[in-house]
Amino acid sequence: MATTNPRLKVHYLNPNGGFKSSKERADFLATTDNKDLDFTVLYWEIASVASTTRDMLALSGVKWRNAPCPSDEEWDGGKIQTAFSVLPMLTIKGPAGQELNLSESMVIDMFLAERFGLMGDNDWEKLAISSFYSNIHFLRERTFTEVQDVPKESKKHARDLFFKYTLQKFIEDHEYHLAHNGNNGHYVGNKMSLADLHLANVIHYYSTLPWGKMALEKFSASEAIWKVKEKVDNHPGLAAWRSSDEFKKYEKGSFKWYLRCTVPGEEVVDASKSKSDAVTKELSVAEA
Numbered sequence: 161m162a163t164t165n166p167r168l169k170v171h172y173l174n175p176n177g178g179f180k181s182s183k184e185r186a187d188f189l190a191t192t193d194n195k196d197l198d199f200t201v202l203y204w205e206i207a208s209v210a211s212t213t214r215d216m217l218a219l220s221g222v223k224w225r226n227a228p229c230p231s232d233e234e235w236d237g238g239k240i241q242t243a244f245s246v247l248p249m250l251t252i253k254g255p256a257g258q259e260l261n262l263s264e265s266m267v268i269d270m271f272l273a274e275r276f277g278l279m280g281d282n283d284w285e286k287l288a289i290s291s292f293y294s295n296i297h298f299l300r301e302r303t304f305t306e307v308q309d310v311p312k313e314s315k316k317h318a319r320d321l322f323f324k325y326t327l328q329k330f331i332e333d334h335e336y337h338l339a340h341n342g343n344n345g346h347y348v349g350n351k352m353s354l355a356d357l358h359l360a361n362v363i364h365y366y367s368t369l370p371w372g373k374m375a376l377e378k379f380s381a382s383e384a385i386w387k388v389k390e391k392v393d394n395h396p397g398l399a400a401w402r403s404s405d406e407f408k409k410y411e412k413g414s415f416k417w418y419l420r421c422t423v424p425g426e427e428v429v430d431a432s433k434s435k436s437d438a439v440t441k442e443l444s445v446a447e448a
């Protein structure tokens with residue numbers, strides 16, 4: 161079959177990495193302690209789709225790093241190994257040089273959350289957290305398809321429809337579920353889970369859009385949702401990471417990247433100035 165996009169592919173039974181079978185891989189993961197693993201995130205110089213993964217790695221205290229963002233030459237030249245020609249990819253290394261590669265942010269997030277105790281206390285909680293996580297994830301996915309990747313002349317209409325229907329429904333649905341957990345700042349029980357972390361990260365994604373202030377006003381008008389976001393944002397285990405230059409670099413990268421979502425007539429004149437405005441806006445919304 162003709163290929164449109166010659167790229168280096170990595171597959172799930174890759175003979176590299178020191179494993180002969182899928183069982184060996186599973187056994188390695190089951191018997192190796194988190195402290196003996198080394199994690200590398202390969203993604204772009206933005207927050208977006210890898211941000212929940214990075215938060216979890218920072219929170220858990222494991223050895224981890226962000227790989228340098230691929231250059232245009234490397235990416236366009238097909239020199240970066242991926243499973244589906246998109247990033248993020250997570251590389252997991254073991255003490256004896258073993259290596260595993262995982263693709264797809266949802267799979268990476270759920271894998272890490274399970275290892276780091278962020279999937280609840282039993283199998284039912286795990287299913288509930290997975291449902292919340294998936295629904296939160298697809299809010300951002302809908303924004304990509306409904307609002308971001310539409311022709312310029314449709315952007316305002318698409319954004320306004322997104323606010324009126326998609327986001328409104330999301331907020332109502334999530335308020336319903338959060339109320340059933342006592343509006344305590346968590347989706348499930350009384351502790352932070354992958355669902356809480358993803359909600360905070362998806363809200364952070366909206367804060368990096370040119371119309372982030374409008375989105376944040378809608379999220380912050382929901383006390384229950386904002387409480388979850390604030391609990392995550394104020395978690396002491398995230399403080400060092402969130403205040404690091406690296407985190408800020410990705411946040412700034414997102415802001416630049418998502419200038420493509422600008423609604424004509426609402427143009428942002430100075431991107432660097434607007435970045436700090438966006439943060440100020442988020443803070444002022446949070447304080448209101």
Ligand SMILES: N[C@@H](CCC(=O)N[C@@H](CS)C(=O)NCC(=O)O)C(=O)O
Nearest residue numbers: 208209245246247248263264265266
């Ligand atoms: N389903 C994938 C989607 C990842 C994705 O769309 N990645 C984009 C950046 S956010 C990408 O790498 N695009 C590169 C390209 O299309 O060349 C996931 O959730 O991991």
